[in-house]
Amino acid sequence: MPRLSRSAPTKLARGARRKGPSLPGQIVLVLQGGGALGAYQIGVYEALHEAGIEPDWVIGTSIGAINGAIIAGNAPRHRAERLRAFWASVEQRAGDGWPDLVPGLGNVFANLVTMAHGVPTFFTPNPAAWFGQHTPLGIEGAAYYTTEPLRETLAQLVDFGYINGKHVRLTVGAVNVNNGEMRYFDSRDEDICLEHVMASGALPPAFPAVRVDGAPYWDGGIYSNTPIEAVLDDKPRKDSVIFAVQMWNPEGTEPATLWEVAGRRRTSSTRVARRAISRGRSRSTTFATSSASSQSMSPKRRAIRQRSRSSPPGAAARRCMLLGSTPRDSTARIS
Amino acid sequence: MHVARLNAPRLDGEDQLKDIDFTPAGIRARWQAGYNETRRMVALAPWRRPVDPIEGVIIHELAAAPGHELAAGIDGFRGKTK
Numbered sequence: 242m243p244r245l246s247r248s249a250p251t252k253l254a255r256g257a258r259r260k261g262p263s264l265p266g267q268i269v270l271v272l273q274g275g276g277a278l279g280a281y282q283i284g285v286y287e288a289l290h291e292a293g294i295e296p297d298w299v300i301g302t303s304i305g306a307i308n309g310a311i312i313a314g315n316a317p318r319h320r321a322e323r324l325r326a327f328w329a330s331v332e333q334r335a336g337d338g339w340p341d342l343v344p345g346l347g348n349v350f351a352n353l354v355t356m357a358h359g360v361p362t363f364f365t366p367n368p369a370a371w372f373g374q375h376t377p378l379g380i381e382g383a384a385y386y387t388t389e390p391l392r393e394t395l396a397q398l399v400d401f402g403y404i405n406g407k408h409v410r411l412t413v414g415a416v417n418v419n420n421g422e423m424r425y426f427d428s429r430d431e432d433i434c435l436e437h438v439m440a441s442g443a444l445p446p447a448f449p450a451v452r453v454d455g456a457p458y459w460d461g462g463i464y465s466n467t468p469i470e471a472v473l474d475d476k477p478r479k480d481s482v483i484f485a486v487q488m489w490n491p492e493g494t495e496p497a498t499l500w501e502v503a504g505r506r507r508t509s510s511t512r513v514a515r516r517a518i519s520r521g522r523s524r525s526t527t528f529a530t531s532s533a534s535s536q537s538m539s540p541k542r543r544a545i546r547q548r549s550r551s552s553p554p555g556a557a558a559r560r561c562m563l564l565g566s567t568p569r570d571s572t573a574r575i576s
Numbered sequence: 577m578h579v580a581r582l583n584a585p586r587l588d589g590e591d592q593l594k595d596i597d598f599t600p601a602g603i604r605a606r607w608q609a610g611y612n613e614t615r616r617m618v619a620l621a622p623w624r625r626p627v628d629p630i631e632g633v634i635i636h637e638l639a640a641a642p643g644h645e646l647a648a649g650i651d652g653f654r655g656k657t658k
Contacts, residue, residue: 275584275595277595277596277602278584278606280603280606281584281609281610284606284612284613285611285613287611288611288615288618289614289618291615292618331598331603332598332599332600333599334599348602352593352597355596356596360598478577481577483578484580484582484614485581486584486610487581500592503592
C-alpha cells in the first residue's frame with residue numbers, strides 16, 4: 242500500500258500558487274461510479290497529492306461522489322488520511338483466514354457475507370424488504386438495504402462547510418426518479434450537502450432513493466456513468482487537465498462460462514454508454530473550441546460544425562453516436 | 577483540454593461481483609494500481625506535449641503495462657496519445 246505522504250500540505254485557496262508542477266489549466270479529477278472498485282481512486286488521489294497536484298474541481302458519481310466529497314470536504318493535508326479511514330471502515334474481513342486451497346473461495350465467501358449483512362459503515366439490510374416485492378415501502382424505503390450508516394460515516398469524514406467555502410469545486414451526479422433526467426449538483430452554483438452525495442450513490446434496487454429539494458434521486462450511474470461530460474459541458478469552458486478515472490475495464494480474454502459472461506455484460510454495457518456519450522461529446526467539443534481555433538478551422542470541419550448546429554434536437558443522440566464511431570486515427574496519434 | 581485517462585485494471589479472478597469486493601486484498605490491489613498508474617502518468621506529463629490548437633480535447637492513455645511501454649515517439653512521449 243502506498244505510503245501516506247508526510248510532505249507539507251499545499252494551501253489551496255483559489256488562485257493560490259501550487260507547490261507542484263505547473264499544469265496547463267485547471268486540474269479536474271473525474272471519478273466514475275463502481276462500488277468497491279472505487280479503491281482505485283484513492284491511489285490516484287494519493288499519487289497526485291504526493292506530486293503536489295491538488296484538484297481545483299472534483300466531479301464524481303456514486304462511489305466517485307463519496308470519494309470526491311471526502312477530497313473536496315477536507316483541507317489537502319487531511320484528504321488522504323480521511324480517504325483511508327473511509328476505506329478501512331468498509332473492509333469486509335469475513336473471508337480472512339480461509340485456506341487458499343481453492344483460489345478465490347475466500348473472496349466468494351466474503352462477497353456473500355457482504356450481500357447478506359452489508360457493510361456496517363456503509364449499508365445494512367433493510368428488513369422491510371423481506372415482506373415481498375409488492376409491499377408498498379415508499380421511494381425512500383423500497384430497497385434491499387438502508388444507507389443510513391453511510392450518512393453517519395460521511396458526516397464524520399466530510400466537512401460540508403469546507404466544500405461550500407469553495408476551496409475546491411465539487412460536482413456530483415444523480416438522476417431524478419420522477420423524470421429520468423440527469424442532474425449534476427455543483428458547489429459553484431449551490432450549496433452541496435450530505436443529501437446530494439447520498440443521492441449520487443443511491444443505486445437501486447439495493448439502495449433507496451434520496452430526496453433533494455422534494456424530488457427523489459438515484460445514483461447518477463444508472464443514467465450515465467460518464468461524469469466527464471460535466472467538464473465538457475461547463476460554461477464557460479476553461480483550459481483543463483482532466484484526470485479521468487475509468488473503473489470498468491472492458492478488455493480481457495473471451496469469457497467462457499455463464500459467470501464470466503454475466504460479468505463481461507456489465508462491463509460492456511457501461512463501456513458502450515461511456516463511449517457513446519463521452520467520445521461523442523469530446524468530438525463535438527473539438528468542433529466547438531474557442532474562437533481562435535475556429536478561425537483556423539478547415540472547411541470540412543467548419544461544414545461539420547455548421548451541420549451539427551443546424552440539426553434538430555432529436556438528432557443530438559444520433560449525432561453523438563456517429564461522432565463517437567469516428568475512427569480514432571482521425572485524431573493525432575503518436576506512439 | 578487534456579484528458580489523462582486512468583483505467584482501473586482487471587484483476588485476476590474478478591467477476592460480476594467485483595463492485596462489492598470489499599475484501600482487504602481487493603481494496604489494496606486496486607488502491608495500489610491507481611497509485612502506480614497515476615505516478616506513471618504524472619512522470620510522463622503528456623500535457624506538456626505541443627498540441628494542435630484545433631484539437632479541443634486530447635486524450636492521453638498509458639500503455640498496458642510498464643514492461644510494454646511504447647518507445648518514445650517523435651515528441652519523446654512514451655505511451656499513447658489519441
